[in-house]
Amino acid sequence: MACPVNNTVELNPTLLPLEWLLGTWECDEPGEGSFPTIKPFRYTETLHFSHVGQPVINFMFNAFHAESKKPLHRECGFVRMQPGTNRVAFIIAQNSGLVEIEEGELTGQQLSLQSLQLARTSFAKEPYVKQICRVFQLRSDGKLEQTVSMATDNQPLMQHLRITYRRSS
Template sequence: MSCPVIHSVAELNPAVLPLDWLIGTWESDELGEGSFPSIAPFRYAETLHFSHVGQPVINFMFNAFHAESKKPLHRECGFIRIQPGTNNVAFIIAQNSGLVEIEEGELIGQQLTLNSRALARTSFAKEPYVQQISRFIQLRPDGRLEQTMSMALENKPLTQHLHITYRRAS
């Protein structure tokens, strides 16, 4: 089962209006680059879906694919909330690896800077365990969306793991 993408005609809730620039489908316009000290560098493609149903949240789903074979890789789905009256943002994320996380941070203009606040995993998750995640998402002046994700494992410090840019598909 996957997180559904709901295409709604509902009006965007005013609570998440500052995130209207995310709404829609985004596809990688160039292959993303992944690396980490414990793995070989790799390239990937990714599709992002941001939608809403009129509630004070944005729904999202991220789907990464192997660059050559197009085989599904990493998936994330969840919700984005804004603390009323502030620029504080929270991502509530479930990953297909068995990791569930809450990332919190700030929305400044069309830039999101997030850091993990809580992590939970299935009892049989693969070691070494993720200890920290940070994410930076921005809408660039050229209209492309850019995302950089860093992570720390039990035995590795916070290190950039992924970098990718997207073009709006819808």
């Protein structure tokens, strides 16, 4: 289900520095995922960033296995920006039972975030995720690149995902 951009309501002025994120983004080529405790994989993903005029951006990310098309991962939540600063927060719920608060800074059209708080269901799969760092970069060719690094109970922080998207709406 898409989260369409609301063209009838003005974007809250607090969010103007993040306007470049709005819309639907689809990967051109499959992204690559790896981590020492899993088999490397390729995936496709669609991102939806929308708003309803409040000082918050709504988002939904849907990832699928590149070959089998099997659903892999979903994330949804909100993006907030501290008024008058370049400080940004992502509030994220994942279908794996993990909930995150990531905060960071916007520099031009690059958003660098790191987890401040992680919570999980009592029956979450081990090893537990202990840290997440995420970078969104709007490249000069108009494509959006995302990298995600992760640390768990038994692995240090390292790159887990890398993917590039093109705007589809």
